[in-house]
Amino acid sequence: MIQEQLTPERLEKTIIFDLNDSEYGLPVNFVESIETALPITRVPHDQNYIKGVINLRGKIIPVIDLRIRLGEVREHRNEEDQIIITRIGETQVGLIIDSANDVLDIPENLLETPPETIGTVKKEYIHSIVHFDDRLIVLLDIYKLLNLEEIKTQGMDDH
Structure with a gap:
C-alpha cells in the first residue's frame, strides 16, 4: 500500500495540555517527561510564579506555576495537577x-x-495560535516563558 502525500510540509510535534479550561502546546523536543503528584518544597524567592523545587530522581528542579506565569489571578493546586519537565x-x-x-x-x-x-x-509568552481540528491551541514560547536568567538569579539553578 502506497501512502499518498499531497504536499511536503513541516510538522511541529507538540505536547498539548490543559490549563484553566484552555489548550496550550509546547514543542516535544523541549519536554523530558510529565510527572504526577510530586511534592514541591517551597524555597525563598522573589517571583510569585516560582513555587519551589522538586526532587526528581535525585535532581533538584525549580517549578513554575504556569497559571500565575501566564497572568491568571487564581491559583489552585490539587493532586491531579501534573508537572511537565522541560x-x-x-x-x-x-x-x-x-x-x-x-x-x-x-x-x-x-x-x-x-x-x-x-x-x-x-502575549509575550505566546509563539503562535493554531486552529486544528476544531480546537484552538495556544503554542507557548518556551524561551520567554522560562526566562532562565530570572530563574537563575533566584538561586534555584544548579548550573
Whole structure:
C-alpha cells in the first residue's frame, strides 16, 4: 500500500495540555517527561510564579506555576495537577499544569500570529495560535516563558 502525500510540509510535534479550561502546546523536543503528584518544597524567592523545587530522581528542579506565569489571578493546586519537565540546554524546569492530554503533529502552515489580546495570557509568552481540528491551541514560547536568567538569579539553578 502506497501512502499518498499531497504536499511536503513541516510538522511541529507538540505536547498539548490543559490549563484553566484552555489548550496550550509546547514543542516535544523541549519536554523530558510529565510527572504526577510530586511534592514541591517551597524555597525563598522573589517571583510569585516560582513555587519551589522538586526532587526528581535525585535532581533538584525549580517549578513554575504556569497559571500565575501566564497572568491568571487564581491559583489552585490539587493532586491531579501534573508537572511537565522541560529542558533548555542543561537547565531543567518544571511547569505545573492541569493535565497533559495529547501529542499532535501540527503542520507549520497552520501556525498563526497571535492577536494583540488573548484573554488574560500575556502575549509575550505566546509563539503562535493554531486552529486544528476544531480546537484552538495556544503554542507557548518556551524561551520567554522560562526566562532562565530570572530563574537563575533566584538561586534555584544548579548550573
